[in-house]
Amino acid sequence: KNEVEQSPQNLTAQEGEFITINCSYSVGISALHWLQQHPGGGIVSLFMLSSGKKKHGRLIATINIQEKHSSLHITASHPRDSAVYICAVNFGNEKLTFGTGTRLTIIP
Amino acid sequence: GAGVSQSPSNKVTEKGKDVELRCDPISGHTALYWYRQSLGQGLEFLIYFQGNSAPDKSGLPSDRFSAERTGGSVSTLTIQRTQQEDSAVYLCASSLGGPGTGELFFGEGSRLTVL
Numbered sequence: 001k002n003e004v005e006q007s008p009q010n011l012t013a014q015e016g017e018f019i020t021i022n023c024s025y026s027v028g029i030s031a032l033h034w035l036q037q038h039p040g041g042g043i044v045s046l047f048m049l050s051s052g053k054k055k056h057g058r059l060i061a062t063i064n065i066q067e068k069h070s071s072l073h074i075t076a077s078h079p080r081d082s083a084v085y086i087c088a089v090n091f092g093n094e095k096l097t098f099g100t101g102t103r104l105t106i107i108p
Numbered sequence: 109g110a111g112v113s114q115s116p117s118n119k120v121t122e123k124g125k126d127v128e129l130r131c132d133p134i135s136g137h138t139a140l141y142w143y144r145q146s147l148g149q150g151l152e153f154l155i156y157f158q159g160n161s162a163p164d165k166s167g168l169p170s171d172r173f174s175a176e177r178t179g180g181s182v183s184t185l186t187i188q189r190t191q192q193e194d195s196a197v198y199l200c201a202s203s204l205g206g207p208g209t210g211e212l213f214f215g216e217g218s219r220l221t222v223l
Binding site: 044048086 | 117143148151152153154156164199201207209210211212213214215216217
């Protein structure tokens with residue numbers, strides 16, 4: 001069965017802390033997406049990965065194909081990073097299977 | 109356009125009525141996706157278009173749901189005889205290439221409320 005699991009479900013941290021959100025999936029994939037959804041807002045694609053590591057500003061995404069695991073890191077976290085972060089996976093077909101999301105709250 | 113545009117942004121309708129939701133993807137994007145996010149739920153895949161063709165419609169929740177895409181551009185998601193469980197935010201996304209090949213760009217969504 002094609003499944004995507006995220007952890008933690010909720011994360012609260014102080015401004016400036018290093019944040020890690022994890023995503024595990026059940027079988028081989030063609031691509032993994034990290035998405036950001038602000039309260040009441042739309043969804044923004046942060047990264048699309050099929051291997052290795054990508055960095056954009058304070059955000060870093062890594063993927064380990066052998067371990068079927070990806071992490072999203074935020075360095076020097078800021079209150080504006082507060083959002084729901086969603087991992088989504090293409091299991092070799094056109095359907096995206098979504099994780100349940102991680103609700104991140106950064107306290108000033 | 110500059111981004112994916114969806115309309116209406118909000119729609120309130122009575123149970124049993126038909127609704128049409130529109131998505132205008134980024135110009136040149138061949139792939140178009142419809143997703144649904146119910147209150148308190150995660151995102152759910154509905155349908156994917158490559159050009160005007162929808163290879164897989166199995167994500168549509170019932171035969172009351174249909175979608176079409178014309179001219180490889182605008183797509184319409186139609187819900188017939190709406191039910192209260194259809195209330196959700198309907199999201200459209202587009203990408204330059206097919207699934208797994210390109211970044212997804214999402215619209216702001218159409219919030220549907222069925223009374």
